Amino acid sequence: MEPARTLLRRFAARWFEDIDGPLLGIALTLSAIGLATLYSASFEQPARVGNQAVNLAVALCAMWIVARVPPQALMRLAVPAYALGVLLLIGVALFGDVVNGARRWLHIGVTRFQPSEMMKLAVPLMLAWYFHRKEEGLRARDFALAAALLAAPVLLIARQPDLGTAVLVLAGGFFVIFFAGVGWRVLAGLGVLGLASLMPLWGLLHDYQRRRILTLIDPTQDPLGAGYHIIQSTIAVGSGGLAGKGWLHGTQAHLEFIPERHTDFIFAVFSEEFGLIGNCVLLVLYALLIGRGLMIAANAASFFARLLAGSIALMFFTYAFVNMGMVSGILPVVGVPLPLMSYGGTALATLFIGLGVLMSIQRHRKLVPT
Amino acid sequence: MRKAPLRDLERELYYFQLRVGFAGAVVLVAFTLLLFRFFYLQVIQHATYASKAEDNRISIVPVAPNRGLILDRNGVVLARNYSAYTLEIFPAKVRDLERTMRELGELIEVHARDRARFRKLLAETKNAESLPIRTRLTDEEVARFVAHRFRFPGVEIKARLFRQYPLGETASHVLGHLGRISVRDRERLEELGTDAEYRGTEYIGKAGIESSYEQELHGTAGIEQVEIDAAGRGLRTLARTPAQPGNNVSLTLDARLQQVAESAFGDRRGALVALEPQSGAVLALVSKPTFDPNLFVDGIDPTQWSALNTSADRPLNNRAIAGVYPPGSTFKPFMALAALELGKRTPQSTIFDPGYFVFGERRFRDSKPGGHGSVDLYKSIVVSSDTYYYQLANDLGIDAIAGFMQHFGFGARTGIDIEGEALGVLPSPQWKMKRFRRPEQQKWYAGETISIGIGQGYNAYTPAQLALAVATLANRGTMMRPHLVARIDNLQTGERRPVTPVSAHVVPHKPENLDFVVRAMAGVITDGTGARAFAGAPYTSAGKTGTAQVVGMKQNEKYDERRVAERHRDHSLFIVFAPVEAPKIALAVLVENGGFGARAAAPIARAVLDYHLLGKLPAALEKAAPVDETDEETGD
Structure with a gap:
């Protein structure tokens, strides 16, 4: 017995030494809640839950593989990944498939693929690599170039148009720049500039994007059109009350009043069935996940690893905050899923790969910096 | 020097950790913001959103009540309901209406007239819930659609009640018909405060009994609370308040008598109103041509x-109450009574009838060339002397005539319980003053009084008014308000509300004068212008023929029926009641352009009396027997 046990332990140590327990525990808890909510949301298509479980398994494998890759190796991937991503985005702009009025997909052989998805990780990777090389002394020029590296893919994605992903990629890149130490004054200046650029930006928005923002201000203006999502999801959240209507008992979800209830609006389903208490649990779990990520960043061994870890940790924050904000009606409706809970394999894989990167960084925190 | 980079690194790490701390603070602030939002929605506003979710979930579906039946006096069903499946489209939920209709047409037969009707409804009704594209689906069609339902969002099968008139065209003007509730109907219902009862109802009475007894027939809407999904599909019923069916309405009408009367008309246009003199109960009310009210049941198609609407015969017009005609010689018995009551004539006084009456420079022609010779009051009615009544009218004067005729209801609505009654014209100087604008037209000329005496001139009455006048005569001066409804039954409570006859007026008169007129009218049947039509009748009756000019004749011009266009021929009239001693029925018949009263109208009256008094059905429901023309010349 004893040797077998040791063997098992040694085996576990050998194969799972890279896995960060707290991070995995929180992520799996959120995923489990996600599956349960998905089950309730897709009572008419139970196969979805199975599909998502498979997606989860695939994503866990991806995480495990990435967690075994040391940060140095990741650094080498930065430029090729970024370059490939931008090339693919240009390819999408030229040859992509149009789905629901947006050109987001690229045909690769038999399957379609959204290059914008990979940019969620490739952009922070690229910027972290860039700042790492210039670690000795960062100047304004470097930040300007970094901003340009960020702007290119963001604009390409926004043009598709895919406002949700553009916001996420922009946020991911911005977090790297922020952690790299861009001056507070510059940040304040950017804030002012951002507000000032809202006016001309309005002109660049697509009609449906403008409608979404206008509907946020007054959803009742268009109760059956653009306002429908917000009105129905707000009703779902509000009617959930303190303790919720109970699992599988949400009327808004089960009578199909909540649109896109498997994907972007799954939080409305959760919130209706589990109420304020459930929401608090969810917020705490996300806060713990983000906190663990930020802790990993603070303890990371290299400048590159710090920047990347910080950005990935805050990526979860962006996802969670934008999604919950939009479902509860304080942010405009942009296509941002609820991390680890919304149905969809690609987003799940991206998030778990992100977790894998964090785990790799955590695992290699004691190594001598380059 | 060696130490500097290390210090830099430490400082760098410190700054980085500072920023991580800042980021963590931002995360906490942002999540706190979300928490406030959740608290606001889920605790403070919880009640509001909870009720909104309920409103979403529960739909109040009105349940249309069963419309009451309409029965005749013997319990024969004249209007009933049947349930049938209809295919309905919710226009608001269908994206491409044309395509949906085309694809539906491939699955289920949709005729061009269905499509035309649907478009008409679509144009007429705004914000309607659902509109029928096909009605009365067969079971097979229902099954076929259900199998393909998923292809047609916004299209549904509904079980609906339809009105049915089993006797078809019989009594269509009495029954009226249903039609879709129009904007104006809605407004009227809102005024009445009954609009809530019509939430599930699509049709409403548009004419006849269906309209005037709408409130009795309709019933009270029920309510179902149905759980629905976002697509509006009903999932299950949560609560139910059943609808209360409408009341059954029993008519005074005898459906068989009505059929006898209608078939006696054949293809001719005209009207007949038969009353029970003692009660005012309407036994038959005919307007020809008729129409089939079943055509209106599921929305009449535009063609x-x-x-119906543009036909020269105006089948939708209810001639019995809305058509106005000069009464012709049927006016004479009332003139005779006026003469006796006002003391202008006695039964004994005679005049000489040379075949014309001269007033100033005008000659008023008698219908019998050469005249009737010496004529007393009795003979004046029996042979229908025009000259006698020209003189009489002149002697009475227009004011006296108008004043007396009011007692018999001429020129006033009879008060029958269906809508659309015309007023008619009882000519008088006051009427003329109101009717015309220019002063020279407003003046009453003494010469105009002359032809009033024979029921011509400005005289214009509805067949119902004429029938009421005869019935009043038959009832020895007591006018009973005509009514079509005998009883209203509430099936729920078992309550039966019989309609009590209402005496509308009593004609002031001396009984011997009235008896004299009745005797003369009986003479019309036994020896006069009605004798041929009533030859061999085993009951006594009192009547009067009438022939009303449609086009004015020049003086001395001979009326030649064969040369006058059909539409310009005289109207044929007949009034009668029977039996004389104890009248059971009084009626007025009018045949448009029927020529002599004795020829066209009297045989119809005979058929009706034969059935009502003897139960005798016409051997074959043939047209009135052709009559020797020369024989008729003695009439009117």
């Missing part, structure tokens, strides 16, 4: 509608 049929315009055919």
